[in-house]
Amino acid sequence: MALTGTIVGAIATLLGLVISVALIVGATAARSGFDAGSAPGIETPAATDPEAATPADEPAAEPEEEAVPQVDTASFVAASRGDLADFEKDLDDMIVTIDEGGFWRLLSNSVELSFNYGQLSGREAPAPIAAEWKTQLDALDDRITAIDDAITDDRTDDLRAEIEAARAQLDVLRGVLDTAED
Numbered sequence: 001m002a003l004t005g006t007i008v009g010a011i012a013t014l015l016g017l018v019i020s021v022a023l024i025v026g027a028t029a030a031r032s033g034f035d036a037g038s039a040p041g042i043e044t045p046a047a048t049d050p051e052a053a054t055p056a057d058e059p060a061a062e063p064e065e066e067a068v069p070q071v072d073t074a075s076f077v078a079a080s081r082g083d084l085a086d087f088e089k090d091l092d093d094m095i096v097t098i099d100e101g102g103f104w105r106l107l108s109n110s111v112e113l114s115f116n117y118g119q120l121s122g123r124e125a126p127a128p129i130a131a132e133w134k135t136q137l138d139a140l141d142d143r144i145t146a147i148d149d150a151i152t153d154d155r156t157d158d159l160r161a162e163i164e165a166a167r168a169q170l171d172v173l174r175g176v177l178d179t180a181e182d
Contacts (some may be wrong), residue, residue: 012074017042026082032126046117051079057138069125071125071126071127071176073126073180073181075178076123076124076125076126077177077180077181078126079119079123080120080123080177081174081177082171083116083119083120084120084170084173084174085092086112086116086119087116087117087120087166087170088166088167088170089115090109090112090113090116090169091163091166091167093105093115093162094106094109094110094147094159095160095163097109098156098159098160103151103154106151107151107161110144111145112149113147113166116141117137117141120140120173121137122143125180126180128179128180129176129180132179133173133176133177135174135175136169136172137173138174139169140166140169140170140173143165143166143169144166146162146165147159147162147163147166150162
């Protein structure tokens, strides 16, 4: 019976590993802007030419000017501050997990960091801070990559340093948000 328990445990561990790797690969692909429509072997429908679709009897409609969407600064700042707080909580969880020696939970926390990054990068920043916000988000993305690498390579001391570097980057992003509120 002990052998059966060992086999079941090994299968459960292997299944957990496969799921964790799939989550990390998916989160990394999403963070890097992977577009399945541009992947080889995946066809996307061709765009219809509006001129060709207009009957010769009817005059072509004049294109309307697109309105530039206004970004609600207060909403952007509030939502972004919430995502930064969630990100920091996940960093805190990672420190606890390192102390407890939980590898699988570290992988889960890493996926949560990528999710929070997706939330932050998916929101359009107000024009006055848009360029700086993007620059600092790119730096945060580099921190996430360094954290993922430290987890994968089982470099606990480096992981602690990378978590603190990510925490410092969150402070930089909060500073950018502060300028939006001025």
